Amino acid sequence: MKSILQLHSVEKAFGGLKVTDKVSFSVMPGEISAIIGPNGAGKTTLFNQITGHLLSDGGAIYFKGENVVGRPPQQIVARGVGRSFQIASIFPEESVLDNVRVACLSKLGQTRKYWRSVLDFQQATDDAYSILASLGLADQALRQAFELAHGDQKLLDIGIALALKPTLLLLDEPTAGMSPDERHQMRVLIKKLWKEFELTLVFIEHDMDMVFGIAEKVRVLAQGALLAEGTPEEIRADKQVITAYLGEDF
Numbered sequence: 001m002k003s004i005l006q007l008h009s010v011e012k013a014f015g016g017l018k019v020t021d022k023v024s025f026s027v028m029p030g031e032i033s034a035i036i037g038p039n040g041a042g043k044t045t046l047f048n049q050i051t052g053h054l055l056s057d058g059g060a061i062y063f064k065g066e067n068v069v070g071r072p073p074q075q076i077v078a079r080g081v082g083r084s085f086q087i088a089s090i091f092p093e094e095s096v097l098d099n100v101r102v103a104c105l106s107k108l109g110q111t112r113k114y115w116r117s118v119l120d121f122q123q124a125t126d127d128a129y130s131i132l133a134s135l136g137l138a139d140q141a142l143r144q145a146f147e148l149a150h151g152d153q154k155l156l157d158i159g160i161a162l163a164l165k166p167t168l169l170l171l172d173e174p175t176a177g178m179s180p181d182e183r184h185q186m187r188v189l190i191k192k193l194w195k196e197f198e199l200t201l202v203f204i205e206h207d208m209d210m211v212f213g214i215a216e217k218v219r220v221l222a223q224g225a226l227l228a229e230g231t232p233e234e235i236r237a238d239k240q241v242i243t244a245y246l247g248e249d250f
């Protein structure tokens with residue numbers, strides 16, 4: 001089977017500091033995997049390089065066989081890379097429904113060859129409600145986004161990403177700032193979404209229950225470089241990973 005995403009020696013430096021350093025790995029279609037590592041290891045930077053929010057200094061990033069380095073984010077999204085942000089990126093004054101509906105409309109606009117605004121609006125409304133239902137947010141559709149609880153705002157951010165029908169979804173710390181209960185719910189939900197939307201899913205997390213609970217593969221970044229890659233069992237037992245990140249008590 002061919003990989004859906006391949007990184008070849010990807011690099012980024014800020015000033016003199018190498019933030020991602022010759023990172024290479026391949027992600028297979030349908031895989032659910034985690035990227036872990038200490039604060040400042042370069043995890044978010046790597047996502048930004050994949051999505052085109054940051055221009056890589058070196059290396060190549062193949063998505064569905066095409067090197068996307070140098071392409072703008074909207075082209076990379078249109079090819080099927082979705083993402084959520086470490087801090088939820090939503091329109092706070094708009095309704096929950098509209099946050100998702102606007103994204104659904106823009107996706108319809110990408111694929112339509114002719115103008116059918118009323119039908120598209122109805123279609124986008126239906127699609128948005130269906131996504132909100134999958135997230136358990138349908139009953140809050142008409143509230144303004146800022147009124148949602150922190151955890152639900154993170155869900156809404158994922159909903160906006162799903163509206164663009166990604167094949168590869170990148171989630172940056174989906175459980176950041178959540179209570180243990182909310183984390184548990186998020187863990188269950190992400191696994192459900194992965195199956196329901198037939199995604200290839202890569203998530204960054206500091207929550208080890210989530211990492212070792214649902215990832216099929218774990219990649220460890222430390223000081224910008226890929227320190228280790230393997231199954232959860234392999235990573236748990238890796239001496240270098242224990243020293244650099246997990247700690248002896250893990």
Ligand SMILES: Nc1ncnc2c1ncn2[C@@H]1O[C@H](COP(=O)(O)OP(=O)(O)OP(=O)(O)O)[C@@H](O)[C@H]1O
Nearest residue numbers: 014015019037038039040041042043044045046086
């Ligand atoms: N735009 C930028 N300009 C300069 N330095 C940056 C920029 N973005 C990130 N950095 C630096 O790059 C390093 C890696 O940051 P990054 O956000 O990728 O880490 P991270 O692994 O996501 O960390 P965390 O787990 O805390 O989210 C940090 O030292 C950070 O200060």
Ligand SMILES: [Mg+2]
Nearest residue numbers: 043044045086
């Ligand atoms: Mg980060």
